[in-house]
Amino acid sequence: MVAIAEKIHGSRSRFQFVFDRPRVLGAAFLTPAILYILLLVGLPFLLAVYYALSAYTIYNPSYHFVGLRNFVEVVESDIFRRTLLNTFIFTIGSQILGLILGKFGALLVLRPFPGRKIVRALIILPWAVPIALATVAWEWMFDSLYSVINWTLIALGLMSRADAPNWLGEPGLAMLCVIIVNAWRFFPFAIVIFLAGITAVPQDVLDAATVDGAGFWRRNYQIIVPIIAPIVVVGLIFGTVFTFTDLSIVYLLTNGGPVNATPVLGNLGFQIGILSGDVAHGAAVSLFMFPVLFLLVIVMLRFIRRREI
Amino acid sequence: MPRIVNTAIKEGSFYATVAFFVVLAAFPFYWMLITAFKTNADLYDVTNIPFWFNAPPTLEHFRYLFGQTLFARWLLNSLIVGVCVVGITLATAIPAGYALTRLTGRNGEALGIGIFLTYLVPPTLLFLPLSRIITWLGLENSMWSLVLVYPTFTIPFCTWLLMGFFKTVPREVEEAAIVDGCSLFGSFVKMVLPLSLPAILTIVIFTFTLTLQEFVYALTFISASAQKPITLGVATDLVRGDIYYWGELMAGALIASVPVAIAYNLFLDRFIAGITGGAVK
Numbered sequence: 001m002v003a004i005a006e007k008i009h010g011s012r013s014r015f016q017f018v019f020d021r022p023r024v025l026g027a028a029f030l031t032p033a034i035l036y037i038l039l040l041v042g043l044p045f046l047l048a049v050y051y052a053l054s055a056y057t058i059y060n061p062s063y064h065f066v067g068l069r070n071f072v073e074v075v076e077s078d079i080f081r082r083t084l085l086n087t088f089i090f091t092i093g094s095q096i097l098g099l100i101l102g103k104f105g106a107l108l109v110l111r112p113f114p115g116r117k118i119v120r121a122l123i124i125l126p127w128a129v130p131i132a133l134a135t136v137a138w139e140w141m142f143d144s145l146y147s148v149i150n151w152t153l154i155a156l157g158l159m160s161r162a163d164a165p166n167w168l169g170e171p172g173l174a175m176l177c178v179i180i181v182n183a184w185r186f187f188p189f190a191i192v193i194f195l196a197g198i199t200a201v202p203q204d205v206l207d208a209a210t211v212d213g214a215g216f217w218r219r220n221y222q223i224i225v226p227i228i229a230p231i232v233v234v235g236l237i238f239g240t241v242f243t244f245t246d247l248s249i250v251y252l253l254t255n256g257g258p259v260n261a262t263p264v265l266g267n268l269g270f271q272i273g274i275l276s277g278d279v280a281h282g283a284a285v286s287l288f289m290f291p292v293l294f295l296l297v298i299v300m301l302r303f304i305r306r307r308e309i
Numbered sequence: 310m311p312r313i314v315n316t317a318i319k320e321g322s323f324y325a326t327v328a329f330f331v332v333l334a335a336f337p338f339y340w341m342l343i344t345a346f347k348t349n350a351d352l353y354d355v356t357n358i359p360f361w362f363n364a365p366p367t368l369e370h371f372r373y374l375f376g377q378t379l380f381a382r383w384l385l386n387s388l389i390v391g392v393c394v395v396g397i398t399l400a401t402a403i404p405a406g407y408a409l410t411r412l413t414g415r416n417g418e419a420l421g422i423g424i425f426l427t428y429l430v431p432p433t434l435l436f437l438p439l440s441r442i443i444t445w446l447g448l449e450n451s452m453w454s455l456v457l458v459y460p461t462f463t464i465p466f467c468t469w470l471l472m473g474f475f476k477t478v479p480r481e482v483e484e485a486a487i488v489d490g491c492s493l494f495g496s497f498v499k500m501v502l503p504l505s506l507p508a509i510l511t512i513v514i515f516t517f518t519l520t521l522q523e524f525v526y527a528l529t530f531i532s533a534s535a536q537k538p539i540t541l542g543v544a545t546d547l548v549r550g551d552i553y554y555w556g557e558l559m560a561g562a563l564i565a566s567v568p569v570a571i572a573y574n575l576f577l578d579r580f581i582a583g584i585t586g587g588a589v590k
Contacts, residue, residue, distance in 0.1 A: 020492050020494075026413045034424075036401055040439070043438075129566040129570055146353060245432070293431070304422060
């Protein structure tokens with residue numbers, strides 16, 4: 001009896017050591033999260049690099065080291081260069097469109113008016129609803145025969161049924177559609193980010209500047225812009241990263257077609273690495289995202305640090 | 310008089326712009342809604358006005374969805390995946406967020422930013438190696454692969470969100486508990502956790518919606534219909550051959566969208582505070 005009681009007492013004090021030391025408890029609290037991320041983000045990333053430098057396919061899983069050959073082969077292929085260009089057009093186009101819509105939208109929602117809450121709830125929908133599902137709805141709106149957009153244009157007398165466009169069937173139009181859907185998906189996010197920035201500007205500072213004789217432009221560029229810039233930049237980087245690396249909109253809307261007009265890096269990596277099983281080349285294609293991501297993260301870090309001071 | 314005209318024009322153009330934005334944002338969902346309830350004869354007739362019912366509305370698409378497809382199974386799969394991922398996320402992100410704000414000193418902030426940045430590592434960079442890892446673990450074509458992988462983005466996001474929250478809990482609360490004889494761990498469990506319930510509820514909701522929104526990993530790991538989550542099932546499995554059954558597709562998309570839309574609107578402000586890192590008061 002005594003021995004057991006002592007043992008319990010002993011183990012209790014051992015836990016006490018964990019429970020009372022901030023550093024020990026902190027390490028114990030952090031370990032699961034850090035392990036999860038190291039094992040399922042860090043390790044896969046290193047594996048991706050290794051695959052890209054090897055001749056690994058799912059049919060012939062050899063780790064035979066081939067150096068940069070995969071990268072060279074990828075760069076030399078026309079489809080890859082086309083895809084890289086597409087990715088930049090897709091990202092830049094939809095971010096600019098989304099930001100313009102976001103800026104205007106934010107200015108609208110800022111002003112109180114009856115029904116503002118409902119309007120806000122409706123405007124946020126494109127960003128809230130799973131994008132794969134919304135994309136299917138857009139696909140139906142772009143349908144070659146029953147497109148509601150074409151129906152409206154015809155009903156308004158702007159075109160005849162004979163020359164109604166096949167939105168997803170023509171290369172230029174298909175790219176435009178993909179960009180529109182992505183901008184549509186992101187503009188509510190941009191609105192929200194702009195709002196967060198604008199409401200972060202303290203009114204008393206603005207008033208003080210006005211009293212001191214600062215005009216509209218001066219207030220705008222020396223007070224408002226510097227305050228909202230970090231928030232907007234962080235938001236913009238989020239948008240850019242998720243657009244640049246996305247594959248779902250293109251996959252569902254056009255699946256890269258027509259005639260390779262729309263695939264982005266994510267699609268090509270998926271096509272080569274998963275569907276064709278050529279893991280090595282697929283990984284090489286995916287890794288071409290890394291320099292852009294790296295740059296964006298550096299910019300973002302600067303802004304996060306600056307904000308904390 | 311010209312002044313009144315001026316205001317009228319200003320107000321008119323303001324509300325016209327608001328209307329433009331609402332239509333732009335919400336029309337695809339209205340289109341989902343109306344398509345889901347239309348009869349096929351009504352849908353596939355270019356002479357009909359598409360914006361309203363030309364024939365009485367019908368529930369046939371919903372009946373088909375629940376009777377002839379795996380739709381109910383997909384809903385269940387999503388629920389299982391969502392609940393498991395929420396569990397894993399809570400168990401790892403709450404202690405991590407607390408440790409990074411209170412227990413690790415100045416290094417905690419930098420480490421926290423490091424963890425948050427992993428949220429930016431995209432699925433399309435990791436899906437190839439992860440799909441090999443999933444195969445080695447024997448989880449290919451199983452929804453449990455998603456339970457394993459989804460926490461890689463929910464843990465960083467929720468840890469960051471919680472760090473912002475734990476900073477607002479006054480230290481005095483914990484100090485008082487420790488003076489009363491609690492251990493550091495005890496004060497966390499008895500004082501900090503109950504105070505954090507609103508934040509915990511927020512991350513439960515967001516983790517769940519993030520799992521519903523995810524598409525890339527699900528597409529990569531799962532091709533067996535019966536294992537698909539709802540988003541993947543609706544987007545890829547309701548197209549038979551080359552024929553799209555738009556009524557069923559839109560009905561499925563509608564059912565899966567509604568809960569996420571409601572959850573987002575309720576918790577939007579906290580989500581923004583999370584992304585902008587608590588810079589906004």
